[in-house]
Amino acid sequence: MSQGKINVTADNIFPIIKKFLYSDHEIFLRELISNAVDASIKLKTLSRLGESKAELGELQIEVKIDKEAKTLTVSDNGLGMSTEEIEKYINQLAFSGAEEFVKKYEDKSDAAAIIGHFGLGFYSAFMVAKKVEIFSKSHVEEAPAAHWSCEGDPEFLLEETDKKERGTDIVLHIADDSTEFLEESKISGLLNKYCKFLPIPIKFGTKEVTVKEGEGDDAKEVKTTVDNIINNPEPAWTKTPSTLEDKDYKAFYRELYPHSFEEPLFHIHLNVDYPFNLTGVLFFPRIKPNMDLQKNKIQLYQNQVYVTDNLEGIVPDFLTLLHGVIDSKDIPLNVSRSYLQSDGAVKKISSHITKKVADKLEELFKKDRKDFESKWDDIKMIIEYGMLSDEKFYDRAQKFALYKNVKGEYFTFDEYKTKTKDLQTDKDDKHVMLYSSNAESQHSFIARAEAKGYDVLLMDSPLVSHLLQRLETTNEKLSFARVDSDHIDKLIKKEDDQPSKLTAEEIDKLKPIIEGTVEKSKFIVQMENLSSDESPFIITVPEFMRRMKEMSLTGGGMMGMGEMPEMYNLVVNTNSDFMGKILSESDADKQSALIKEGTNLALLSQNLLHGEALTKFVENAFNRLNDN
Ligand code: ADP
Ligand code: MG
Numbered sequence: 001m002s003q004g005k006i007n008v009t010a011d012n013i014f015p016i017i018k019k020f021l022y023s024d025h026e027i028f029l030r031e032l033i034s035n036a037v038d039a040s041i042k043l044k045t046l047s048r049l050g051e052s053k054a055e056l057g058e059l060q061i062e063v064k065i066d067k068e069a070k071t072l073t074v075s076d077n078g079l080g081m082s083t084e085e086i087e088k089y090i091n092q093l094a095f096s097g098a099e100e101f102v103k104k105y106e107d108k109s110d111a112a113a114i115i116g117h118f119g120l121g122f123y124s125a126f127m128v129a130k131k132v133e134i135f136s137k138s139h140v141e142e143a144p145a146a147h148w149s150c151e152g153d154p155e156f157l158l159e160e161t162d163k164k165e166r167g168t169d170i171v172l173h174i175a176d177d178s179t180e181f182l183e184e185s186k187i188s189g190l191l192n193k194y195c196k197f198l199p200i201p202i203k204f205g206t207k208e209v210t211v212k213e214g215e216g217d218d219a220k221e222v223k224t225t226v227d228n229i230i231n232n233p234e235p236a237w238t239k240t241p242s243t244l245e246d247k248d249y250k251a252f253y254r255e256l257y258p259h260s261f262e263e264p265l266f267h268i269h270l271n272v273d274y275p276f277n278l279t280g281v282l283f284f285p286r287i288k289p290n291m292d293l294q295k296n297k298i299q300l301y302q303n304q305v306y307v308t309d310n311l312e313g314i315v316p317d318f319l320t321l322l323h324g325v326i327d328s329k330d331i332p333l334n335v336s337r338s339y340l341q342s343d344g345a346v347k348k349i350s351s352h353i354t355k356k357v358a359d360k361l362e363e364l365f366k367k368d369r370k371d372f373e374s375k376w377d378d379i380k381m382i383i384e385y386g387m388l389s390d391e392k393f394y395d396r397a398q399k400f401a402l403y404k405n406v407k408g409e410y411f412t413f414d415e416y417k418t419k420t421k422d423l424q425t426d427k428d429d430k431h432v433m434l435y436s437s438n439a440e441s442q443h444s445f446i447a448r449a450e451a452k453g454y455d456v457l458l459m460d461s462p463l464v465s466h467l468l469q470r471l472e473t474t475n476e477k478l479s480f481a482r483v484d485s486d487h488i489d490k491l492i493k494k495e496d497d498q499p500s501k502l503t504a505e506e507i508d509k510l511k512p513i514i515e516g517t518v519e520k521s522k523f524i525v526q527m528e529n530l531s532s533d534e535s536p537f538i539i540t541v542p543e544f545m546r547r548m549k550e551m552s553l554t555g556g557g558m559m560g561m562g563e564m565p566e567m568y569n570l571v572v573n574t575n576s577d578f579m580g581k582i583l584s585e586s587d588a589d590k591q592s593a594l595i596k597e598g599t600n601l602a603l604l605s606q607n608l609l610h611g612e613a614l615t616k617f618v619e620n621a622f623n624r625l626n627d628n
Contacts (some may be wrong), residue, residue: 004364005274009425015121024151024241025127025128025178026181026190027124027194028124028125028127028172029063029074029126029181029187029190029191029194029195030190030194030305030306030473031122032074032080032122032124032125032170033061033063033074033122033191033194033198033202034121034198034305035121035122036061036074036075036076036078036168036170036200037061037076037199037200037305038078039076039078039079039168040059040076040077040078040079040082040200041060041078041166041200042078042079042498043056043059043078043079043139043402044056044059044309046079048140050496052079052139052141053141054079054142054166056267057075057077058201059076059078059200059201060076060077060200060201060202060203060227061074061075061198061200061202061203062074062075062076062077062199062202062203062204063075063187063191063202063204063237064161065184065187066180066378067080067182067185068190069173069419070173070174070182071075071171071172071173072129072171072172072173072174072178072181072182072187073169073170073171073172074166074169074170074172075167075169075170076167076168076200077165077167078164078166078167078168079138079139079166079167080136080137080138080166080168081134081136081138081146081168082136082138082140082143082144082165082382083144083146083159083160084156085146086134086136086146086148086158087158090122090148091156091158093362093594094266094347097107105481111342122170122550125170125172126152127178128172128175128178128181128570129152129172129173129174129175129178130151130152130173130174130175130176131149131150131151131152131172131173132149132150132169132170132171132172132173132441133147133148133149133150133169133171133173134146134148134168134169134170135146135147135151135161135163135168135169135171136148136163136167136168136169136170137163137164137165137166138166139166144160144161145160145161145162145163145164146157146158146159146161147161147163148162154581184205187204188204188230188245188437191204191230191231191460192230193306194305194306195231195306196229196230196231196232196255196306196326197231197232197233197235197301197304197306198233198304198305199233199234199238199303199304200233201229201231201233202229202231202430203227203228203229203230204230204367204618205228206225206226206227207223207225207226207228208223208224208225208226209223209226210222210223210224211224212305217501219469223283227303228265229547230302230427231595232255233304233510235252235254235255235304235325236248236249236251236252237252237270237279237280237281237325238268238279238283238304238327240271241269241271243540244269249264249267249269249281250263250264252281253267253283253324255324256299256323256324256325257323262285263282264283264284264285264323265280265283265285265286265375265378265379266283266284266360266364266375267282267283267284268281268282268283268284268324268354268356268357268360269281270353271491272352272358275348276328276330276345276348276349276352277328277329277348278326278327278328278330278352278353279326279327279328280324280325280326280327280328280569281324282298282319282323282325282326282353282357283321283322283323283324283380284322284323284375284382285297285321285322285377285378286378287304287321287322287377287379287381287382288378293321294321295312295320295321296309296311296320297309297320297321297322297323297324297421298311298315298319298320298322298323298324298325298326299324299325299326300314300325300327300331301325301326301327302327302328302329302331303327303329307331311326313340313341313346313423314331314340314346314349314350315349315350315353316339316350316353316384316386316389316390316393317355317389318383318385318386318389318390318393319353319354319357319382319386319519321382321385322357322382326353328349330345330349331343331346331349332343332388342580346410351392354386354390354392354393355392356398357386357393358393358397361397361400362396362399362400364400365400368546370397372400372402373410376402376404376410379403380401380402381461381463383397383400383401384401384461384463384464384467385391385463386464387467387470388466388467388470391587394470398412398413399412400412403416403457403459404457404458405455405456405457405458406436406446406456406457406458407438413471416433416455416457416477417431417475419455420433420454420455420459422433423452423453423454424454424455424492425495426492426493427494427495428493428495429477429503430477430478431478431479432478432479432480432481432491432492433457433478433479433480433481434449434454434455434456434457434480434481434482434483434492435456435458435459435464435468435481435482435483436456436457436458436459436479436482436483436484437456437459437460437464437482438460439458441606441607442482442483442484442606444605444606445483445484445488446483448483449483449488449491452488452492454488456483462607464550465547465550465551466551468547468550469481469547480543481543481568482541482546484539484540484541484606484621485540485541485542485543485546486538486540486542486543487504487530487534487538487571488526489530489531490528499529500529500574500575500581501529501532501574501579502574502575502580502583506583507527507574507597509583510527510572510574510582510583511525511527511572513582513591513592513595514570514572516592516596517592517595517596517599518570518595518596519598521568522567522568523568523569523570523599524567524569524570525568525572526570526571527572527574528571528572528573528574529573529574529575530574530575530576530577532573532575532577534576535573535576535577535601535602535605536572536573536574536578536579536598537570537571537572537573537598537601537602538570538571538573538602539568539569539570539571539598539599539603539606540568540569540571541567541568541569542569544569568608570599572603578598581594582594582595596619597617600613600617604617
């Protein structure tokens with residue numbers, strides 16, 4: 001038996017551990033279980049190399065709660081520690097045993113699979129325990145078992161003990177302010193969070209199952225108690241992609257997100273070992289334009305040990321909308337986010353993932369275009385976001401990014417250019433693509449465009465204005481116009497204006513009359529000679545104004561435009577016979593009633609007439625029915 005002081009430079013490191021080391025005290029469980037996993041994998045390695053004579057048996061880790069004794073115990077049957085090893089690896093705090101092991105077996109493959117980069121590791125137990133004991137028996141037959149005990153101060157006790165079975169029990173005497181860690185539900189929640197995919201089976205209590213006993217007609221179902229294993233030691237991402245089918249990936253998705261009702265649209269299996277190590281499975285979820293975006297769904301693991309679900313800085317922002325798992329031992333842990341973002345390995349990993357995602361999308365598009373089209377509406381947000389935030393991805397996406405028209409047909413940008421070029425090029429040789437943000441409410445405009453043989457795209461995602469801006473800057477002589485931003489003849493100008501039925505004097509007389517009748521703060525009156533069978537009044541929202549406003553609402557663009565008041569163009573068709581009627585009306589009241597009625601109809605056709613104005617309008621219309 002020996003007594004002594006733990007080798008630390010600070011006078012008393014324990015209060016620091018307890019208070020400041022991790023804001024998340026719960027991390028201690030991950031640390032202890034990681035050590036138990038390490039001990040098990042190390043023993044496997046030694047045995048395989050013929051450096052241990054131990055019978056491996058079934059390697060297993062167990063977590064036990066004893067409410068009466070107020071202890072939480074983590075046990076393993078891994079390689080164990082002799083007193084000398086405890087002295088070296090536990091007491092000489094600064095020395096990491098994992099480091100030594102990895103160095104020694106570096107070139108022997110799975111030595112690198114040893115976890116050991118989590119910082120203070122074992123000592124994090126003191127965040128929740130007032131006393132910690134180690135009972136350990138080394139795999140080396142001759143070495144006597146060891147007992148270590150420490151009460152959260154630099155004093156420790158180290159003695160021989162009579163533990164018979166190989167392996168290590170870490171016993172935590174839970175502190176009075178941490179009794180939550182004696183609750184089964186709390187521990188099982190933590191195990192589920194941190195240990196779900198660890199490579200060694202972890203037992204936590206028992207559970208009842210029904211099994212069949214006997215055969216044929218004699219078979220009966222009996223209840224029996226079995227170990228409750230909380231983890232899946234061989235999750236899908238650790239397997240070779242060619243051994244898995246679609247249903248296996250779907251099952252893995254349910255394993256990851258047991259509470260999700262949705263099925264993923266497709267998956268990407270990452271599997272690289274050079275020049276960096278990266279495995280994982282990413283899933284494309286369905287994303288609807290008005291859905292809450294959920295970012296922290298991808299989980300980061302290091303050799304199957306859960307690290308975090310905040311992947312900011314590790315994968316490009318647009319891909320944080322994906323679901324799934326990434327596992328890499330090349331990602332430095334316990335460093336600041338800004339350090340992570342500048343880390344070379346992380347940068348490579350990030351661009352590799354982007355490339356893989358682009359590869360997969362291109363492959364899906366080529367393999368089964370119809371199927372890809374059927375998924376497009378659900379994935380376009382992620383892809384459009386990627387195209388806007390990542391230059392390389394924008395280029396790659398030219399091959400698979402789709403544009404849907406109001407008839408529900410899908411085109412790549414090149415296909416759409418070819419389709420619309422001839423008809424939709426204006427007299428100044430500018431190719432104009434028309435789009436609608438809502439086929440219902442912009443129906444009359446779409447109908448006018450289609451009557452001319454033009455095609456109209458449906459662009460209804462929140463990033464549209466940014467995307468259009470981007471497409472316009474990368475494609476010369478091309479512009480986008482929303483169908484309701486002007487009269488169709490103005491949007492795609494074919495020939496010079498047709499002659500006006502009204503004389504210049506008549507127009508000059510009519511304009512102030514209309515301006516005096518409609519709400520000045522809302523309408524800009526615009527006199528146009530359209531064809532005589534066109535509506536007398538048309539309400540439009542100028543493309544430039546609207547786009548600026550949308551862009552400022554979704555970030556970028558001009559600041560402060562979000563608070564801009566609603567403004568419309570009131571296009572007055574000077575060739576409509578209705579204008580003659582207004583001019584020849586001598587009663588001023590009747591004249592303004594005609595103008596109001598006309599503009600109200602224009603508003604109504606676009607679902608812009610609301611509240612009192614709508615009530616009055618309908619009332620008047622009914623009254624007229626009675627009068628006639
Ligand atoms: P790290 O895991 O980074 O080395 P820890 O503080 O977690 O740091 O552990 C220190 C060392 O103690 C380990 O490297 C290992 O040698 C030893 N150790 C801890 N727990 C166990 C265990 N359950 N079985 C065998 N050795 C262990
Ligand atoms: Mg450790």
